[in-house]
Amino acid sequence: MRPFALNYARPTGHPDPVVPYTFDAALQLNVLDDGRPAVSDHALLLAVGTTTSTAGSQTHFDD
Numbered sequence: 667m668r669p670f671a672l673n674y675a676r677p678t679g680h681p682d683p684v685v686p687y688t689f690d691a692a693l694q695l696n697v698l699d700d701g702r703p704a705v706s707d708h709a710l711l712l713a714v715g716t717t718t719s720t721a722g723s724q725t726h727f728d729d
Contacts, residue, residue: 686710 687696687704696704704710 685714 687698687710689695690697693703698704698707698710
């Protein structure tokens with residue numbers, strides 16, 4: 667017997683997200699292509715909701 671959900675569930679096929687910032691290890695924060703900190707772009711924050719990275723968890727024992 668096949669589960670009910672498998673009769674109707676279909677993959678959504680979401681494309682991979684395009685992230686407009688990268689992590690700068692020297693600065694320990696996310697930066698835009700022009701070198702500005704990603705948190706300084708308010709439109710970006712409204713669009714993506716956050717620019718957090720895993721850097722703090724990897725570098726600080728008290729996070």
